[in-house]
Every structure is written in structure tokens, then in C-alpha cells.
Amino acid sequence: AQSVTQPDIHITVSEGASLELRCNYSYGATPYLFWYVQSPGQGLQLLLKYFSGDTLVQGIKGFEAEFKRSQSSFNLRKPSVHWSDAAEYFCALGTAGNKLTFGGGTRVLVKP
Amino acid sequence: DAGVIQSPRHEVTEMGQEVTLRCKPISGHDYLFWYRQTMMRGLELLIYFNNNVPIDDSGMPEDRFSAKMPNASFSTLKIQPSEPRDSAVYFCASSDKPGLAGARRTYNEQFFGPGTRLTVL
Numbered sequence: 749a750q751s752v753t754q755p756d757i758h759i760t761v762s763e764g765a766s767l768e769l770r771c772n773y774s775y776g777a778t779p780y781l782f783w784y785v786q787s788p789g790q791g792l793q794l795l796l797k798y799f800s801g802d803t804l805v806q807g808i809k810g811f812e813a814e815f816k817r818s819q820s821s822f823n824l825r826k827p828s829v830h831w832s833d834a835a836e837y838f839c840a841l842g843t844a845g846n847k848l849t850f851g852g853g854t855r856v857l858v859k860p
Numbered sequence: 861d862a863g864v865i866q867s868p869r870h871e872v873t874e875m876g877q878e879v880t881l882r883c884k885p886i887s888g889h890d891y892l893f894w895y896r897q898t899m900m901r902g903l904e905l906l907i908y909f910n911n912n913v914p915i916d917d918s919g920m921p922e923d924r925f926s927a928k929m930p931n932a933s934f935s936t937l938k939i940q941p942s943e944p945r946d947s948a949v950y951f952c953a954s955s956d957k958p959g960l961a962g963a964r965r966t967y968n969e970q971f972f973g974p975g976t977r978l979t980v981l
Contacts, residue, residue: 780967782967782969784972789974790974790975791864791951791953791972791973791974791975792951792953792970792972793972794969794970794971797967797969799967838903842967846891846908846910846955846957846958846967846968847893847905847908847916848905848967848970850902850903851902852902853902853903
């Protein structure tokens with residue numbers, strides 16, 4: 749069965765520091781993977797996606813993610829966070845029927 | 861395009877009342893999804909439509925929930941009767957039909973609406 753796990757429920761990071769959010773998936777085929785961000789009171793916005801090819805994917809807002817098949821991971825990174833990056837981040841797996849299976853989310857708090 | 865439009869943005873109702881949530885997908889999108897987000901259960905897919913036809917409603921919690929898509933530009937999610945445990949944020953999302961990259965099916969981004977925050981007292 750397919751699943752997505754985000755091991756960290758909360759992460760606190762200082763402004764200007766680097767950020768890495770973990771995502772592990774379980775899927776029997778080559779995965780389609782997504783990262784979405786949800787700002788407070790807002791809907792979800794796509795940051796980036798991986799379908800195939802280069803395993804390092806660039807997204808919006810300075811984010812990138814690396815797909816590692818051997819580790820079943822798709823971790824999200826940003827070299828230097830801004831206060832506006834405080835939000836909840838969701839990793840998602842594309843499954844049959846054009847559906848998405850979401851992880852539980854990681855809430856990021858940015859300290860000044 | 862204005863994106864996915866949901867109404868109302870906030871709804872407060874009393875237990876036992878009927879609640880109707882509305883969604884207008886992005887024009888031209890073939891897929892429409894209804895999600896529910898709660899602290900306890902996270903983001904759950906309730907039902908999705910392809911070309912106005914319900915494809916998978918296995919996430920609908922019980923018979924009190926129903927969803928319709930009478931045409932390509934409008935969908936409703938109805939709860940009757942509502943209960944306090946239905947309090948949540950309900951999102952609608954839409955996407956274009958998946959394509960093919962060689963022999964491999966692709967996935968298209970789901971565009972989310974701003975959500976409806978439902979409170980059942």
C-alpha cells in the first residue's frame with residue numbers, strides 16, 4: 749500500500765539558517781512526488797514536483813528537493829530561510845486515479 | 861483565471877443543520893477533489909470527480925456526506941445532518957487530466973482553493 753511519512757511534526761529554525769524537511773514514501777512503482785506549502789489560513793500551493801530525470805528538483809521560493817530511490821526519500825531543502833517561510837509543508841505521492849496521498853505535514857516556525 | 865473558488869469561506873452552524881459547501885474549479889480542468897483537514901487526521905481525500913462523474917468516494921465518512929458535480933464548473937459537498945465532529949477545513953482542488961510521457965502516465969498539479977472553515981456547534 750502507498751504511504752507518505754513526514755517524521756518531523758514541528759521544526760523550529762532561525763531566520764537565515766538552512767532548512768531540511770524529511771519525507772519518506774512507500775510505493776510499488778516509480779513515484780510521482782510533490783511538495784506543497786500551506787500558509788496560515790490559506791490553501792495549499794505547489795512548491796515543486798518530481799516525475800523523472802534529474803533527482804535534484806528546483807522549485808519556487810528558493811526551495812529544492814532531492815529524490816533518493818535507495819532511501820525512498822524526497823527531502824525538501826532551503827539554504828536560508830526567511831520569516832515568510834513559516835508555514836506547514838506537505839509531501840505528497842501521486843497514486844492511481846490522479847490522486848494524491850499526503851503526509852501528515854511538518855509545521856515550520858522561524859525564529860527572528 | 862481566478863483559481864479555484866470556494867464558498868463560503870467560513871460557516872458556523874448548529875448540530876443537526878444542513879451544510880452546503882460550494883466549489884468552482886479552474887476552467888478546463890477535468891478533475892475535482894474534495895479534501896477535509898483536521899488536526900487529528902490531517903488532510904484526507906473525501907471524493908473526486910473526473911468529467912463530472914464521481915470516481916472514488918471511499919473517503920466519504922458516512923451517509924451524512926454527499927457530493928455532486930452537476931456541471932464542469934460547479935460542485936457541492938453537503939452534510940446533512942451536521943455534527944460537531946464534522947468541524948474542519950474543507951478544501952476543493954482541481955487539476956487537468958494526466959498525460960503521457962512516453963509510456964508513463966504523468967500527474968498534473970492539483971490547484972487548491974482557499975478552503976471553507978466549518979464549525980458545527
